[in-house]
Structure formats: structure tokens, C-alpha cells
Amino acid sequence: MRLAAFRRPTDEPDARFVGLVLGQGEHLRVHPFDAGADLVELLGESAEWRESRADVAAAADGLTLDEVVLLPPVYPVAMRDFLTFEAHVDGMERGHGNPGPPAEWYESPVFLFMAPHAVTGPYDDVAMPPDTERLDFELEIAAIVVRDVRNGSVEDARAAIGGYCVMNDWSARDVQGREMRLKLGPSKGKDFATTIGPWVVTADELDPYRDEDGFLDLAMSVSVNGRTVGEDRSGHMGWSFEQLVSHASRASWVKAGEVLASGTCASGALAEAWGRNGALVPPPLQVGDVVEMTIEAIGTITNRVVEREVVAAPVPPARRRTRVEA
Amino acid sequence: MRLAAFRRPTDEPDARFVGLVLGQGEHLRVHPFDAGADLVELLGESAEWRESRADVAAAADGLTLDEVVLLPPVYPVAMRDFLTFEAHVDGMERGHGNPGPPAEWYESPVFLFMAPHAVTGPYDDVAMPPDTERLDFELEIAAIVVRDVRNGSVEDARAAIGGYCVMNDWSARDVQGREMRLKLGPSKGKDFATTIGPWVVTADELDPYRDEDGFLDLAMSVSVNGRTVGEDRSGHMGWSFEQLVSHASRASWVKAGEVLASGTCASGALAEAWGRNGALVPPPLQVGDVVEMTIEAIGTITNRVVEREVVAAPVPPARRRTRVEA
Numbered sequence: 001m002r003l004a005a006f007r008r009p010t011d012e013p014d015a016r017f018v019g020l021v022l023g024q025g026e027h028l029r030v031h032p033f034d035a036g037a038d039l040v041e042l043l044g045e046s047a048e049w050r051e052s053r054a055d056v057a058a059a060a061d062g063l064t065l066d067e068v069v070l071l072p073p074v075y076p077v078a079m080r081d082f083l084t085f086e087a088h089v090d091g092m093e094r095g096h097g098n099p100g101p102p103a104e105w106y107e108s109p110v111f112l113f114m115a116p117h118a119v120t121g122p123y124d125d126v127a128m129p130p131d132t133e134r135l136d137f138e139l140e141i142a143a144i145v146v147r148d149v150r151n152g153s154v155e156d157a158r159a160a161i162g163g164y165c166v167m168n169d170w171s172a173r174d175v176q177g178r179e180m181r182l183k184l185g186p187s188k189g190k191d192f193a194t195t196i197g198p199w200v201v202t203a204d205e206l207d208p209y210r211d212e213d214g215f216l217d218l219a220m221s222v223s224v225n226g227r228t229v230g231e232d233r234s235g236h237m238g239w240s241f242e243q244l245v246s247h248a249s250r251a252s253w254v255k256a257g258e259v260l261a262s263g264t265c266a267s268g269a270l271a272e273a274w275g276r277n278g279a280l281v282p283p284p285l286q287v288g289d290v291v292e293m294t295i296e297a298i299g300t301i302t303n304r305v306v307e308r309e310v311v312a313a314p315v316p317p318a319r320r321r322t323r324v325e326a
Numbered sequence: 327m328r329l330a331a332f333r334r335p336t337d338e339p340d341a342r343f344v345g346l347v348l349g350q351g352e353h354l355r356v357h358p359f360d361a362g363a364d365l366v367e368l369l370g371e372s373a374e375w376r377e378s379r380a381d382v383a384a385a386a387d388g389l390t391l392d393e394v395v396l397l398p399p400v401y402p403v404a405m406r407d408f409l410t411f412e413a414h415v416d417g418m419e420r421g422h423g424n425p426g427p428p429a430e431w432y433e434s435p436v437f438l439f440m441a442p443h444a445v446t447g448p449y450d451d452v453a454m455p456p457d458t459e460r461l462d463f464e465l466e467i468a469a470i471v472v473r474d475v476r477n478g479s480v481e482d483a484r485a486a487i488g489g490y491c492v493m494n495d496w497s498a499r500d501v502q503g504r505e506m507r508l509k510l511g512p513s514k515g516k517d518f519a520t521t522i523g524p525w526v527v528t529a530d531e532l533d534p535y536r537d538e539d540g541f542l543d544l545a546m547s548v549s550v551n552g553r554t555v556g557e558d559r560s561g562h563m564g565w566s567f568e569q570l571v572s573h574a575s576r577a578s579w580v581k582a583g584e585v586l587a588s589g590t591c592a593s594g595a596l597a598e599a600w601g602r603n604g605a606l607v608p609p610p611l612q613v614g615d616v617v618e619m620t621i622e623a624i625g626t627i628t629n630r631v632v633e634r635e636v637v638a639a640p641v642p643p644a645r646r647r648t649r650v651e652a
Contacts, residue, residue: 077403077442077443078404078441078442078443083508083510084644086644086646089508102507102508104504104505104507104508105507105508105644106643106644107504107643107644108514108640108641108643109513109641109644110505110508110510110513111510111513112438112439112510112511112513113438113439113440113441113442114439115404115439115578115579116403116404116439116442117403117404117578117579117580117581118578118579127577129577130576130577151635151636151637151638152638153638153639154641178430178433179430179436180509181428181430181431182409182415182428182430182431182436183506183509183511184409184436184437184438184511184512185438185509185510185511186510187435187436187437187438188434188573188574188576188577188578191574191578192577192578213645215645237645238644238645238646239641239644239645243641243642244641246638246639246641247514247638247640247641248514248517249638250456250514250637250638250640251453251455251456251514251518251634251635251637252441252443252444252514252517252518253441253443253444254443255443308577309477309577310477311477311576311577312477312478312479312572312573312575312576313479313572314434314573314576315434315435315480315565315569315570315572315573316569317432317433317434318410318412318431318432318433318435318564318565319539319541319563319564319565320412320564
């Protein structure tokens with residue numbers, strides 16, 4: 001089952017409805033659930049109950065994609081981004097002159113918390129962020145958690161994952177590079193936009209795509225202005241999403257409404273090519289560029305880079321400390 | 327004005343009330359606001375309106391600290407932790423064999439997003455996290471954002487900050503050290519507990535403590551088992567909280583209910599002493615240790631380290647990639 005969040009162009013800007021997505025291409029229709037339906041709640045209920053509500057939605061008329069604005073399927077209560085694709089880590093490390101992933105990468109998965117309020121809809125324009133000449137994308141697959149988990153086994157984690165979507169973790173590489181000198185990871189380099197969508201495909205629907213270890217194995221690709229620039233498979237992740245949720249939940253809450261992302265797949269970011277090529281080839285994204293990401297059995301997100309917004313003035317450099325003893 | 331979140335020990339575990347804190351020491355009382363009062367909303371309203379509601383609360387009987395369980399004053403909708411104390415960065419860098427803060431530290435403030443669901447109450451026990459032999463604390467001051475800001479000036483930011491509290495960003499240094507080899511910052515090393523409290527002191531109440539540049543200048547100290555191990559002043563931050571909020575809001579949302587923290591002050595973490603001393607002196611925290619943090623004009627948080635909880639089994643090492651071409 002595919003579930004989308006949407007509003008009609010004539011609705012209030014903060015209106016939000018959930019729809020059942022049926023059909024493909026020009027036959028695709030979004031069939032609204034009852035007003036008040038919540039996407040995370042629908043995913044957290046039993047399949048039987050969800051199906052019965054979906055039957056009601058399907059019986060009524062659907063809307064074409066021209067008749068709706070698709071919204072981020074979830075406004076996350078927290079968002080973790082992992083680093084699970086060995087070949088991506090290998091490419092980035094070689095770009096820094098290292099021989100490959102450090103031993104620590106293999107031991108257990110790492111993640112960072114992301115800007116939860118930066119999520120944007122699957123077809124939304126993305127404004128060029130300030131202070132960057134190196135705008136990049138990151139092709140990822142993301143899981144939507146629909147039940148609270150703490151110290152959950154892999155089996156608990158499986159029951160807590162409601163579905164999956166495509167994610168573009170937009171990144172300002174030059175800003176991020178300066179910030180990461182402080183060892184805490186990126187700050188403003190990644191807090192301006194994260195595209196998720198186009199909808200959530202329920203976990204049960206993707207079971208046929210699991211490999212012998214239970215890893216989802218879906219083809220992933222990204223194009224810029226219609227030209228494919230990256231391709232990989234989600235089966236190349238070092239850990240399954242169930243393992244990632246279990247790991248995140250060790251002595252910590254993973255709550256309903258959280259999003260956990262795979263990290264960038266191999267060739268899923270321009271920066272990986274820049275490291276490999278020793279030059280900005282392909283070039284950083286420019287205003288007007290269209291980035292399109294597709295994951296097999298999930299769907300496609302498409303976003304145009306548009307002009308910078310008017311931003312706040314930068315803050316001054318640090319005030320040097322004056323050593324007045326406490 | 328001091329505002330605390332609390333429940334009575336006999337209330338449901340998820341009960342949550344807001345109280346006006348009056349008096350000091352044994353005369354301290356928590357005067358409940360009407361049921362349904364929300365701490366972030368109270369802080370977001372005008373001072374006149376807040377005072378009028380506080381007058382009603384103050385007229386009724388108050389509860390002693392023995393009669394309440396103080397809760398985290400806010401369950402953050404997102405949480406940023408900055409790195410604003412030059413002397414702390416200097417100490418940590420020297421511990422890594424570097425000559426001092428990199429030039430990038432001075433240019434603009436960096437931050438990471440924290441685990442928002444890890445916040446715990448001001449007097450709560452903290453369970454020893456798994457996989458660590460190097461539990462540490464971090465003494466910080468935190469601001470509570472009570473109005474949404476995007477591209478806000480320093481003046482906008484000032485209107486958006488409702489108040490301040492003490493924060494202990496508990497850290498498992500060995501876990502964090504392994505994770506930070508991957509350059510994304512800490513993951514499991516910092517997602518298990520963040521103590522905030524004991525209450526929020528409204529921003530207006532701290533105005534007398536602003537220095538000539540408008541920076542809050544409050545004495546900060548931390549003790550372990552009654553012995554002072556760290557002291558600094560918030561006036562040693564490289565940027566004011568208003569500058570931090572403005573910076574965070576550039577091309578990004580900072581929303582009501584967010585918490586922004588200063589980062590560790592100088593001598594506000596054992597790890598800084600470990601770097602300076604070249605040895606684990608003072609020793610890492612052990613079960614039974616009591617960590618107490620005080621910030622002038624705000625208050626004190628006190629937490630005991632207790633036994634580990636039963637955690638989920640660790641996940642296996644990464645599955646090595648099998649190069650099936652996409």
C-alpha cells in the first residue's frame with residue numbers, strides 16, 4: 001500500500017490530508033482518507049484495519065497529481081541519518097587521501113541526528129542555500145518508525161517500521177567541510193532541506209524485495225537534468241533497517257514518527273565523484289538544475305533548485321574569551 | 327520568573343503540570359498553574375499575561391520539592407548543541423595533539439542536532455550506558471525557544487528565547503571516540519541521557535547578568551560527589567544565545583519548543599582534564615557517583631549514576647558489500 005500526505009492547492013497552506021495512492025503514471029490517483037486520518041497512526045495499526053479503511057478510500061473518487069500538492073509524508077519527531085553504504089564511505093575516504101573505510105565503520109553503524117524541520121515535499125523546489133558554491137544531493141532510502149522502541153530486538157524493530165520512502169539529503173559541501181573541522185559533523189551544511197517522499201510504501205509491500213539475509217534490495221538511481229549520475233542497490237547497505245532501528249534503540253528511545261535513513265548509496269552524491277576525479281566533475285548543482293531520484297517499488301522525487309531566499313545577516317566571528325576567573 | 331514542569335509521585339507516570347517556583351532552599355515551593363498550562367506557551371506569551379497567570383498560581387498553596395517529581399521543563403521538538411567555549415575547544419584540541427582551536431572555530435558557530443527523546447529530569451538517576459568505561463558529563467547552559475524563527479535577526483532571536491536552564495550532556499567518551507572516526511560526530515556516545523532543569527528562568531530575569539556586549543555572564547560549576555571539578559562563566563561563550571539562534575535560523579527553521587545549548591564550558595567535562603593530564607584523572611564516572619551542576623541565578627541539577635539497564639543485543643558487524651551491478 002502507498003500512502004501520501006497532500007493538500008489541494010486551494011486548501012489552507014497548513015492543511016494536511018492522507019491519501020491512498022492507486023495506479024501508475026497518468027492513471028495514478030490519490031484517494032483521500034477521512035479528514036483527521038494520520039499517516040503514522042495508519043501505519044501503526046494492523047494491516048487488516050488499514051486495509052478496511054483503504055477500501056473505503058478507494059471506493060470514492062481519486063485526485064490526479066495535478067489536483068494535489070504532495071507534502072512530506074511525515075514531519076519527523078526526530079531524524080537519524082546513518083552511514084551504511086561501504087562503497088560510499090570508501091569513495092569519500094579516498095577523496096580525503098585515506099586508503100578506505102576505517103575499521104570502526106565495520107564494527108557498528110554510526111548515525112547523526114538531522115534537522116527535523118527541514119523536510120520538504122517530494123516535488124517542492126529547493127532554494128539554493130546561503131554561503132555555498134558546492135550544492136550537492138545525497139540519494140538515500142528512509143524508514144518510517146510507527147511504534148516506540150527501546151532496547152528492541154531486530155524482530156521488535158521489524159514490527160516498528162511502517163514503511164519506506166525516497167530521501168534526498170541536500171548538502172552544501174563547502175559549508176559542511178568547514179564545519180566538520182570541529183569534529184561534530186555538519187551544521188548549516190545540511191540543515192536547509194531534506195526531501196522525502198513521494199509517499200510511504202508499507203513494509204509488507206516490499207517483502208518480495210528482501211534478500212536471503214532479509215535486507216531490502218531495491219535499485220536506486222539519481223539523475224541531474226535527465227542524465228543519470230548515480231546508481232546503486234539498497235542491498236549494499238552494511239546493515240538492514242531492522243538492525244539500524246535495534247541499534248539506535250539500545251538504551252535510547254526510537255519513537256513513532258521518527259525517520260531513519262540509510263545514508264548515501266554508492267555514487268549517490270556528486271562529492272564522491274569529486275573525490276574520485278580530483279576535480280568538481282560533474283559540477284556542483286546550479287539554480288535551475290532538476291534532481292530526480294527513483295527507488296524501485298517506491299517511486300520518484302523530483303526537485304528543482306531555485307534562487308536563494310533572503311537570509312539573515314551572518315553573525316560576527318567569535319568574541320575572544322577574556323579570562324576572568326569564575 | 328522560574329517555571330518548572332512536574333508531577334506528583336501519585337500521578338500517572340505521564341502526567342505533566344507546570345508550576346511557578348517561589349522561594350529558596352527549604353522555603354522553596356512549586357505553585358501549580360491551571361491543569362493544561364503548557365510551559366513553552368506560557369513563555370511565548372506577553373510578560374503581562376504570564377504575570378497575571380502567575381499571580382493566580384502564587385495565591386494558592388505550593389508544593390515542597392518532596393511532594394513533586396520535577397520533569398524536564400520541555401520535551402524538545404529539536405535540540406541543537408553548539409561549541410561556543412574557546413577554552414574548552416582549546417583543551418580538547420590539545421588533548422588530540424593539536425595546537426589549539428582550528429581557524430574555522432572562530433569564523434562562525436557550529437552545532438550538532440541531539441537526541442531529543444533522551445532528555446531527563448533535573449534530579450533523575452542516569453543509568454550507566456552500555457559499552458563504555460569512560461562515562462563523562464558536560465556542563466552547559468541551554469536556551470528554550472518559544473517562537474518560530476527563520477532568518478531572524480539578533481533582535482528577533484531575543485524575542486524568541488523564553489528562558490534558560492542548566493544542562494548536563496552525558497557522554498560515553500570511548501563510544502563517541504570510535505564513532506567520531508567516521509567524521510559525522512557522536513551517535514550512541516551521546517544519545518542515552520541529557521539532563522535539563524531544574525526549571526526555566528525567564529529571559530527577563532537574567533537581564534541584570536548581561537555584560538556590555540549583551541552576553542549572559544553567569545558563574546557555572548560542576549562537582550562530583552561534592553568536590554568541585556569544573557568552573558567557568560557563560561560570558562566566555564564566543565557568541566551570545568541571540569547570535570546562536572539567529573545563525574541557526576539562516577535558511578532554516580528554529581521552532582517553538584526547541585532547545586539550543588552552549589556546548590561545554592571550560593573545565594566542564596572530565597575529558598578536557600584527561601587530555602590535559604594525559605591520563606584518566608579525575609577518573610571516569612562510576613555507578614554511585616553524584617554529579618551536581620549549578621548555574622548562578624538559575625539553579626542546580628543533581629543526578630546519580632546507577633546500574634546499567636538491560637539493553638538489546640549489539641548488532642553484528644557490517645555485511646560486506648557484494649558488487650551486484652545495479
